[in-house]
Amino acid sequence: MKPALLKELQYITGKEYLFTDIEDRMTYSYDAAVLDPKIPCAVVMPGTDEELGKIVLLCNENNIPITVRGSGTNLSGGTIPEEKGIVLLTRRLNNIIEINEQDMYAVVQPGVVTAALAKAVEKIGLFYPPDPGSQAVSTLGGNVAENAGGLRGLKYGVTKDYIMGINFFDATGEYIKSGSKTVKCATGYNIAGLMAGSEGTLGIISEITLKLIPCPTCRTSMVAAYNSIEKASETVAAIIAGRIVPATLEILDNFTIRAVEDYSRAGLPVDAAALLLIEVDGHPAVVEEEGARVVTLCETMGASNIKVAANDQERDRIWSARRSALSALAKLKPTLVLEDATVPRSRIPDMVKALQQIAKDFQISIGTFGHAGDGNLHPTILTDKRDKKEWHRVELAIEQIFDKALEMGGTLSGEHGIGIAKVPFLKKETGFSSIEFSKRLRRALDPNGILNPGKITGV
Amino acid sequence: MTNMDELAIFVKELEEQLVICIRCGLCQSVCPLFEQTGKEADVARGKLALLNGLMTRLFSDPDGVNKRLNKCLLCGSCAANCPSGVNVLEIFFKARTILTGYKGLSPVKKIIFKQALSNPKTFNTLMAWAGKFQKLLVKSNKTIQGTSCARFVSPLLFSRHFIPLANKPFHKSLTALKPGSTVSGIRVALFTGCLIDKILPNIAHASVKVLQHCNVNLIIPETQGCCGIPALASGDRKTFNTLLAHHAKLLQKQKFDYLVTACATCTSTIKKLWPSLYQGNENSLKKYLDNLSKKTMDINQFLVDVMHIGPYKTHEDDNSSETVTYHDPCHLKKSLGICVQPRQVITASGKYLKEMEDADKCCGMGGSFNLSHYDISTKIGKLKQKSIVETNCSTVASGCPACIMQISDMLSKTGSSIQVKHPIELYADSLL
Missing domain, CATH: 1.10.1060 (Fumarate Reductase Iron-sulfur Protein; Chain B, domain 2)
Structure with a gap:
C-alpha cells in the first residue's frame, strides 16, 4: 500500500489505531477456519461512524479491499483478508445504544459481544435467543453478517429472525438506513434482510436494531440415553412429527459422549450409543404437559434411560456438558474441522447414518453432535493437517458430506457461512444462474469490488 | 543458514x-x-x-x-x-x-539476575543496603496501606504508591524464633519468597505464629532465596536453573512432610514450573522435584486440608464482624485451582466474607509487566479497585504478595481506608 494512503488512514483513526507492523498484521491473517492465512497490508480500528465512513470512501477511491473483523471466530474463512486489502476492526464500535423495554428492541453497534447483549437484556426480563457457540466472544456485527445460529434455532430461529433494521455504509461510502423499529415494516425492499448472511460483501454495518422477546418463565431439561444412534435420531423425527417444538433438541454420538466425559466428568453414560439433550420452555402448564409428552415419546422410541433435571444445578450440568462438546473433541487431535451441512429435520436419521458410513469409508475420526432438532448436525473431523495423506481423505470426506446433505434436500451451511471454504461447492447447491445473479448484485452495489472480495461467490 | x-x-x-x-x-x-x-x-x-x-x-x-x-x-x-x-x-x-x-538479556536485567538474584546471599546484602537509602528517595503516603511514592519524578516509579522495603527483612529475625513443640508430629518447612521476606515480612511473621499455634515442627531453611519466576519470565533460564539447583540442594538436607508458602506465585512455581522446566539430566533430581511438588502447599490449603482449622461459615446475619472481601490470585486459582481454602481461613478468623464481582479476575500486576506497562497495569487494577470498593468492606485479603502490592497501589491512590492483608495475617490476629 502506498505510504500516502497509510498516512490518510492514520489521519482518520489516529496513529494508535492503525497497525502496519508485520507482526500486528499477521495476527489478522487467519480466523477459526482451517485455511491458509493471508496477511493484510494494514489494520484499522475506527472509533466512530464518521471514521468508518471515511475509511470506506478512501478505500473505494483507491480500490483497496476491506475485510471487516469482529472477534475473528469465523469458521468458513469469511474474515481472512486480501493481501492487497485492509482489515477493519469493529472492536471500538461496541456500544449498546439503546434497550427499549416497551417496544422490545435493542440498538447496538456492530462490535458488541453477543453474550454482553444477552446478559444486559436478561437483567430486565427480556430475551435475545441466538446463542452461537462462540457467543462469549463473537460480535453481533459478525453474527448478522454470517446469519449465526445456535442451540435454540429450532424454536426461536436464528440471527436473521431478530433483525429489525440495519444502518450501513455502502461501498461508495454512502450511509444507508434500512428497516424500522416497528414490528411491521413494508417500506421498500427488505434491505436489512439482505444484509443477514451477506458476509461483509454488501456494506459495512454501523448500527443494528434487534428484536427482543419476553424471557420464558419456565423450562425443564432432560437427557435420554439410547443404545443405538438410529433410535435417538428417530426420536428427534418423532418429537417433531408429534408437533412439539422444544427450545433445544441436541444429539451427541458415543464418540462425543466419551470425549465430553473424559474432559468434564459430568456423569454422562459413556456406554450409551447416543444421547438426546432436550429442553422445553414457556408457560409452566405448557412446559409440564410437553415435558411429559417428550418423556413418553423417548420411552416409546426405545430410550434406555431418561433423566429429567430436578433443579437448576442439574440443568446447568446438562448444558455445560453440551457446550463443552467442541472443546472436548478439540483436545483429541491438533486439527479440528467443524462442519455444518444441514438437512431438513425429518432426514436426521438418514444423515446420521450417512456420516457413520463416511467416517468408515475414508478411515477418519468423526465426532457427531449438534442441533438435531433443526437438522443442523456438526460432524466434527479430528485430524492433523500435517499428515498429508489423511488430510486428503478429510477433504474428500467433506465433499461427500456436502453431497449427501444436498441429496437429502439440505444445504451446505446451516450457520457458519460460505466464506472461502465452501465457495467451490456453492454451484452444487444453487446452480450457475443464482451465482451469476449474486455476482451481478455485487457488481452493481460494489463496482470496484472492495467489499470482502473472494467470499461467497468467489472472485 | x-x-x-x-x-x-x-x-x-x-x-x-x-x-x-x-x-x-x-x-x-x-x-x-x-x-x-x-x-x-x-x-x-x-x-x-x-x-x-x-x-x-x-x-x-x-x-x-x-x-x-x-x-x-x-x-x-x-x-x-x-x-x-x-x-x-x-x-x-x-x-x-x-x-x-x-x-541476550537487557543490561539492567543481566545485572539484577546474574549478579544478584542468582545468589541469595548477595541479593540479601544488596537489598539491605537499598533499604537504608530508600528513605532519601521516597516518602510515605501516610495511608492505611502503608505505601510510599517517589520524592521526585522518577522514570521507574512514575506515580506509583508502592510498599517500601521493610526496615528489617524476615530472614534477619530468624534467629529470634523459638522452636515450636511437635505435638502434631508434622514437619513443615516454610518457603518465604522474596516479596514477603523483603517487603511484606508481616506475612511471614503471621505464618510462623499460626504454624507454631498449630503445633507443627517448623523449619525455615536458611539462605533460601528467590523461586526463580522473575528470571524465567524474562527468559533467563540459566538463572532459573541456578536458583532451582540451589534450593533443591538446600531442601534435600532437610526432613519435612510439607513445604508451605504464603506466596501464590512461589507455590505455583515450585509445584508446576520446577518439575516441568527442569533441564538437567539428573534423574534423581528430577524425581526429587516431582516429589517436592507433591509436598508443596499454599499455606491456606495446608491449614484447611491438613490442619482442618475452623469450618466454612458465612455470617450473613451477623453484622458485628468485620467485612472482608477476597481477591483470587491467578497463581492460586487459575494455576492450582485453590479458591475455597483461603476463604475458609478468612471466615475461620471470625470475619464476614463478602464476595466482590469477578473475584478471580487478574489485578493487573503480572510481575514485571507492571514495570514495563504501568499504564495498562493501572487500568486493569482500577477495575479490581472498583469491585473491592463496591463491597463496602474494611479489608481486602489476597493470598499473593504481588497482588497485595498492586491492590495497595490502587487503593492508596484513591485515599481509600480499606486495608490490604493476607488471609494468614487475619487468622494470626484472631489467635490470642
Missing part, C-alpha cells in the same frame, strides 16, 4: 505444543490485557500465531515478536479457559527463553 533460520529451528521445538491451538479465539473473553487494548497480538491466540510465524520464517528479525510476547501478564486466564487445553504459560516461558537466548 541465517540467524532467523536458526531461531526457527529452536522455535520448532515448540511445534507440538503450538499446533494444539485451533484458533477458536475464546481466550479473548478472559484476557485482562485484551479487554483493555482489543489487539489480537495481546491475546494468547495472536501470540501463538506469532510464534508460528517465527517458525515459518515470516519475520526478518525477532524484535517485534519478542516485544509482543513480553507484553503479557502471565496470569494464565487463557490457559485455564482454553477449550483445547493449550499449555500457554509453558509455551510462553520456553519461547521467552529461546528469544532471550538469541537476543
Whole structure:
C-alpha cells in the first residue's frame, strides 16, 4: 500500500489505531477456519461512524479491499483478508445504544459481544435467543453478517429472525438506513434482510436494531440415553412429527459422549450409543404437559434411560456438558474441522447414518453432535493437517458430506457461512444462474469490488 | 543458514505444543490485557500465531515478536479457559527463553539476575543496603496501606504508591524464633519468597505464629532465596536453573512432610514450573522435584486440608464482624485451582466474607509487566479497585504478595481506608 494512503488512514483513526507492523498484521491473517492465512497490508480500528465512513470512501477511491473483523471466530474463512486489502476492526464500535423495554428492541453497534447483549437484556426480563457457540466472544456485527445460529434455532430461529433494521455504509461510502423499529415494516425492499448472511460483501454495518422477546418463565431439561444412534435420531423425527417444538433438541454420538466425559466428568453414560439433550420452555402448564409428552415419546422410541433435571444445578450440568462438546473433541487431535451441512429435520436419521458410513469409508475420526432438532448436525473431523495423506481423505470426506446433505434436500451451511471454504461447492447447491445473479448484485452495489472480495461467490 | 533460520529451528521445538491451538479465539473473553487494548497480538491466540510465524520464517528479525510476547501478564486466564487445553504459560516461558537466548538479556536485567538474584546471599546484602537509602528517595503516603511514592519524578516509579522495603527483612529475625513443640508430629518447612521476606515480612511473621499455634515442627531453611519466576519470565533460564539447583540442594538436607508458602506465585512455581522446566539430566533430581511438588502447599490449603482449622461459615446475619472481601490470585486459582481454602481461613478468623464481582479476575500486576506497562497495569487494577470498593468492606485479603502490592497501589491512590492483608495475617490476629 502506498505510504500516502497509510498516512490518510492514520489521519482518520489516529496513529494508535492503525497497525502496519508485520507482526500486528499477521495476527489478522487467519480466523477459526482451517485455511491458509493471508496477511493484510494494514489494520484499522475506527472509533466512530464518521471514521468508518471515511475509511470506506478512501478505500473505494483507491480500490483497496476491506475485510471487516469482529472477534475473528469465523469458521468458513469469511474474515481472512486480501493481501492487497485492509482489515477493519469493529472492536471500538461496541456500544449498546439503546434497550427499549416497551417496544422490545435493542440498538447496538456492530462490535458488541453477543453474550454482553444477552446478559444486559436478561437483567430486565427480556430475551435475545441466538446463542452461537462462540457467543462469549463473537460480535453481533459478525453474527448478522454470517446469519449465526445456535442451540435454540429450532424454536426461536436464528440471527436473521431478530433483525429489525440495519444502518450501513455502502461501498461508495454512502450511509444507508434500512428497516424500522416497528414490528411491521413494508417500506421498500427488505434491505436489512439482505444484509443477514451477506458476509461483509454488501456494506459495512454501523448500527443494528434487534428484536427482543419476553424471557420464558419456565423450562425443564432432560437427557435420554439410547443404545443405538438410529433410535435417538428417530426420536428427534418423532418429537417433531408429534408437533412439539422444544427450545433445544441436541444429539451427541458415543464418540462425543466419551470425549465430553473424559474432559468434564459430568456423569454422562459413556456406554450409551447416543444421547438426546432436550429442553422445553414457556408457560409452566405448557412446559409440564410437553415435558411429559417428550418423556413418553423417548420411552416409546426405545430410550434406555431418561433423566429429567430436578433443579437448576442439574440443568446447568446438562448444558455445560453440551457446550463443552467442541472443546472436548478439540483436545483429541491438533486439527479440528467443524462442519455444518444441514438437512431438513425429518432426514436426521438418514444423515446420521450417512456420516457413520463416511467416517468408515475414508478411515477418519468423526465426532457427531449438534442441533438435531433443526437438522443442523456438526460432524466434527479430528485430524492433523500435517499428515498429508489423511488430510486428503478429510477433504474428500467433506465433499461427500456436502453431497449427501444436498441429496437429502439440505444445504451446505446451516450457520457458519460460505466464506472461502465452501465457495467451490456453492454451484452444487444453487446452480450457475443464482451465482451469476449474486455476482451481478455485487457488481452493481460494489463496482470496484472492495467489499470482502473472494467470499461467497468467489472472485 | 541465517540467524532467523536458526531461531526457527529452536522455535520448532515448540511445534507440538503450538499446533494444539485451533484458533477458536475464546481466550479473548478472559484476557485482562485484551479487554483493555482489543489487539489480537495481546491475546494468547495472536501470540501463538506469532510464534508460528517465527517458525515459518515470516519475520526478518525477532524484535517485534519478542516485544509482543513480553507484553503479557502471565496470569494464565487463557490457559485455564482454553477449550483445547493449550499449555500457554509453558509455551510462553520456553519461547521467552529461546528469544532471550538469541537476543541476550537487557543490561539492567543481566545485572539484577546474574549478579544478584542468582545468589541469595548477595541479593540479601544488596537489598539491605537499598533499604537504608530508600528513605532519601521516597516518602510515605501516610495511608492505611502503608505505601510510599517517589520524592521526585522518577522514570521507574512514575506515580506509583508502592510498599517500601521493610526496615528489617524476615530472614534477619530468624534467629529470634523459638522452636515450636511437635505435638502434631508434622514437619513443615516454610518457603518465604522474596516479596514477603523483603517487603511484606508481616506475612511471614503471621505464618510462623499460626504454624507454631498449630503445633507443627517448623523449619525455615536458611539462605533460601528467590523461586526463580522473575528470571524465567524474562527468559533467563540459566538463572532459573541456578536458583532451582540451589534450593533443591538446600531442601534435600532437610526432613519435612510439607513445604508451605504464603506466596501464590512461589507455590505455583515450585509445584508446576520446577518439575516441568527442569533441564538437567539428573534423574534423581528430577524425581526429587516431582516429589517436592507433591509436598508443596499454599499455606491456606495446608491449614484447611491438613490442619482442618475452623469450618466454612458465612455470617450473613451477623453484622458485628468485620467485612472482608477476597481477591483470587491467578497463581492460586487459575494455576492450582485453590479458591475455597483461603476463604475458609478468612471466615475461620471470625470475619464476614463478602464476595466482590469477578473475584478471580487478574489485578493487573503480572510481575514485571507492571514495570514495563504501568499504564495498562493501572487500568486493569482500577477495575479490581472498583469491585473491592463496591463491597463496602474494611479489608481486602489476597493470598499473593504481588497482588497485595498492586491492590495497595490502587487503593492508596484513591485515599481509600480499606486495608490490604493476607488471609494468614487475619487468622494470626484472631489467635490470642
